[in-house]
Amino acid sequence: MVDDKEAVRRTLAEAGVDMLPGPFLDFRDPWGNRIEIVGYDNIQFTKAPNVLRGMGLPHLGKNEKATKELTDKGMAMA
DSSP: OBSOHHHHHHHHHHTTOOBOSSSSEEEEOTTSOEEEEOBGGGSSOOOOHHHHHHTTOTTOOOOHHHHHHHHHTTOOOO
8 A cells, every 4th residue: 555656656667567467556576476556545444644644644535436435334534
């Protein structure tokens, strides 16, 4: 999980990492493990606002789809 998926995409490209085909940002590490890079804004997992502030990431938020999924489960941040 990252806060800037496109920055990771650029860094991986600059490093010559071979991306796996498909709609996701996936690649294999040197041992063959599949790694998927997911943007924080697109997942249901969330951190409390005070934790985000403590990490220096108070600007992070969720996209509309993730917010709806959290709300539907009664887990939306107030």
